[in-house]
Amino acid sequence: MPRLLFVTNGNGEMAIADRVAQELRAAAPGVTIDHLALVGRSKSRYMNDVGPQAAMPSGGLIAMGNVRNIVRDVRGGLLALTLAQRRFLVDARGKYHRAVAVGDVFALLMTLAARAPATYIGTAKSVRVAPYGPVERRFLRRADEIFVRDRATAEDLRAKDVPAEAPGNVIVDLFASADDLRAADALAGFQPAIALFPGSREAAYEDALFLADVVRRCAPLMPELGAALSIAPMLDVERFKNVFAESWTVVPNASGPVAFELQSKGRALIRAWRGPLGPLLTRVQAVIGQAGTANEAAAAAGVPVVAFEHGADRKTAWYRMRQSGLLGEALAVLPGERDTAADELVALLQDEERRARMAATGREMMGPPGGARAIASAVAQRLPQ
Numbered sequence: 001m002p003r004l005l006f007v008t009n010g011n012g013e014m015a016i017a018d019r020v021a022q023e024l025r026a027a028a029p030g031v032t033i034d035h036l037a038l039v040g041r042s043k044s045r046y047m048n049d050v051g052p053q054a055a056m057p058s059g060g061l062i063a064m065g066n067v068r069n070i071v072r073d074v075r076g077g078l079l080a081l082t083l084a085q086r087r088f089l090v091d092a093r094g095k096y097h098r099a100v101a102v103g104d105v106f107a108l109l110m111t112l113a114a115r116a117p118a119t120y121i122g123t124a125k126s127v128r129v130a131p132y133g134p135v136e137r138r139f140l141r142r143a144d145e146i147f148v149r150d151r152a153t154a155e156d157l158r159a160k161d162v163p164a165e166a167p168g169n170v171i172v173d174l175f176a177s178a179d180d181l182r183a184a185d186a187l188a189g190f191q192p193a194i195a196l197f198p199g200s201r202e203a204a205y206e207d208a209l210f211l212a213d214v215v216r217r218c219a220p221l222m223p224e225l226g227a228a229l230s231i232a233p234m235l236d237v238e239r240f241k242n243v244f245a246e247s248w249t250v251v252p253n254a255s256g257p258v259a260f261e262l263q264s265k266g267r268a269l270i271r272a273w274r275g276p277l278g279p280l281l282t283r284v285q286a287v288i289g290q291a292g293t294a295n296e297a298a299a300a301a302g303v304p305v306v307a308f309e310h311g312a313d314r315k316t317a318w319y320r321m322r323q324s325g326l327l328g329e330a331l332a333v334l335p336g337e338r339d340t341a342a343d344e345l346v347a348l349l350q351d352e353e354r355r356a357r358m359a360a361t362g363r364e365m366m367g368p369p370g371g372a373r374a375i376a377s378a379v380a381q382r383l384p385q
Helices: 011-027 067-075 078-091 105-114 134-140 151-158 170-174 182-186 204-221 237-245 293-300 311-330 338-349 352-366 371-381
Strands: 003-008 032-037 098-103 118-122 145-147 193-197 226-230 249-252 258-264 267-273 286-289 305-309 331-335
Touching: 003 011, 003 105, 011 032, 011 098, 011 118, 011 170, 011 293, 011 371, 032 078, 078 105, 098 105, 105 118, 105 134, 145 371, 170 293, 170 371, 182 258, 182 267, 193 204, 193 293, 204 226, 204 237, 204 258, 204 267, 204 286, 204 305, 204 338, 237 249, 237 258, 286 293, 286 338, 293 305, 293 311, 293 352, 305 311, 305 338, 311 331, 311 352, 331 338, 338 352
Parallel strands: 003 032, 003 098, 098 118, 118 145, 193 226, 193 286, 226 267, 286 305, 305 331
Antiparallel strands: 249 258, 258 267
């Protein structure tokens, strides 16, 4: 039976790999799919997690010379972890029929240590914001199958002798899931209804508190406003409760995907949602979030996205700049000062014409669905029958 190894370099990349693996199980029945997470701890649904894993202080956000995060991660054991992961990949030589790197070129560089035929799925780089450089292209040529996020990037690479394809951005497929009527319960009584995406890194707890405070400051101007706070699977619900307990009334829920409700002055304003994002995205008028992949998925679904220059996010302004380049007018970046952010968010929620433009731009920039299935089909064709 064919054996396949995915190697991912981030939380969003894990989700992308899992989505492609889901399609692979249909395209190549009987395939064994393993997964090595270079960043964070994985909870794959369609892959078997293997190899050394550890959560780093930065959550993997160390690109573009972020010296502070690099130093924190090195102190947290990053070098030892990377060496252990490389040893795992070297020891895996001869065990896999194909290895699939998902993320940046570092993920591919690590994957090549397994000396298996390599597929590369690029998730972030784009000629819109940051094209692949000469050194990166040199490593890309060592993969015999290369997928990137948009056609312009694929065309740019092909013009430079890198045989890249762009069958579709998997992020568009990422949160396409069956409806969950319980999402209506999470948003019951809220109009307008918004979703809060604090992300999946360590900073999510602090960012959730900030996002909730912005919602609370909007509440006097919008008497029926409410939000669903999305809690990523790898994050701790109890820790969220403790974070909110000092400034909110936390009403726990013993069962179901609504983990707890946040009340302020007797008014229910936010409910914590542990279910899939897709059912939320069909029911909200906007997303406010500090997330990466989830923000892009919302834009793909035609939901206006708002992010903030807030706290640690200012130290990684390149990340929000990159996301702005990828999403265009679909993303509004507001200041991190709470009152100003609240005023501008209310103005956006009351401006239907602007939200319609943002929705159209998001769909256009992210492209149509189907990328996960196309990539899975191409990978399956290269596996032994």
